[in-house]
Amino acid sequence: LFNFSAGPAVLPVSVLEEAQADLLNWRGCGVSVMEMSHRGKEFTQIFNEAEADLRELLAIPENYRVLFLQAGATSQFSAVPLNLAPAGATVDHIVTGSWSKKAAEEAGKYAAVNIVAKGDNKSIPAREQWNLTPGAAYVHYCDNETIQGVEFRGAPDAGAATLVADMSSNFCSKPVDVAKYGLIYAGAQKNIGPAGVVVVIAREDLVGNARPETPAVLDYKVMEGSLYNTPPCWSIYVCGLVFKHMLAMGGLEAVQAANEAKAAVVYDAIAASSGFYASPVAPEARSMMNIPFTIPARPELEKDFVAEAAMRGMVQLKGHRSVGGMRASVYNSMPMEGVQQLATFMQEFASRPA
Ligand code: PLP
Secondary structure: OEEOOOOOOOOOHHHHHHHHHHOOOHHHOOOOHHHOOOOOHHHHHHHHHHHHHHHHHHOOOOOEEEEEEOOHHHHHHHHHHHHHOOOOOEEEEEEOOHHHHHHHHHHOOOOEEEEEEEOOOOOOOOHHHOOOOOOOOOEEEEOEEOOOOEEOOOOOOOOOOOEEEEOOOOOOOOOOOHHHOOEEEEEOOOOOOOOOOEEEEEEHHHOOOOOOOOOHHHOHHHHOOOOOOOOOHHHHHHHHHHHHHHHHHOHHHHHHHHHHHHHHHHHHHHHOOOOOOEOOOOHHHEOOOEEEEEOOOOHHHHHHHHHHHHHOOEEOOEOOOOOOOEEEEOOOOOOHHHHHHHHHHHHHHHOOOO
8 A cells, every 4th residue: 555645654664663573572671662761771772863863864063952842843833933032023934835824823922923925835935025024033934835735945045044944744855954044843744753753953052042931841941852851752762763764775865866756756747647637836846745736627536536546555645625636745755666656547547538
């Protein structure tokens, strides 16, 4: 079965097998990772290896803190303004789809939000049209809009401002120049592990400035070391296995090459369909991870497409309820055979007599 879910999403089979083998008895210590103390030597080893492997994968500079927190990427919609924006500050937000819109709305509870640029959910507004606020506490954007399938190509130019990125749905899909960012956050459940953990990578000068009213579990300084309270031990452990898997694949350059090749198979199938399928997204903003597509001339066929694909073992291809159509999420762990099988089905479906 090929699972095209937007998340929680497919994980490497070898990782699932390893986790299964470890489930009852982690490396002979007699207990499961789910049962061990988060302050014991076994979990300390798991935790330290996970952090070290993520640092290696992303070449995270020494002056950045890595936190493994709970409450999902959504928690960071509040944590970022509470930690980075002093009371009365203005924060800049670029809105390119549903998730960046949500982040801006949540930040509005804590700061004056300036929408620097608002996209049409299909493209990224041209840099010349951005209306940056001089002295803003930071500029927030979403690197990959999971629902609309709009993805930035590298860090946007925010001038001297502190750049904050939600990378939930393309985290570890390609190398990233972490030094260009003040802070990156990403929910785990697309590319790196099970739901239940959000990774925060924060430059050290941005840690320790939380407003007094910040809940302890959202305060980066309190949460530094990720052991103020019980961390999501099992999720961190599985993420650690995925990091090792990606390092063994050859690191994020190799992961990116595989992802580009897979996404090309789906976009090529859309292009080769003589207009039967369409991508709503401008070519230069098309996501490598989430690929929405429609049947513009015969939208009534879209539900048949999704149902038939599922019968052939390609599941979760229905587009997000707010967008409609189809969406193929092709995260790191989607094998090439999955997208090839999808492309073959797309071609066959399109060539049926009307
Ligand atoms: N940001 C993006 C880009 C997402 O895709 C998601 C979830 O799909 C979120 C934020 C919210 O993540 P969570 O459900 O972990 O809070």
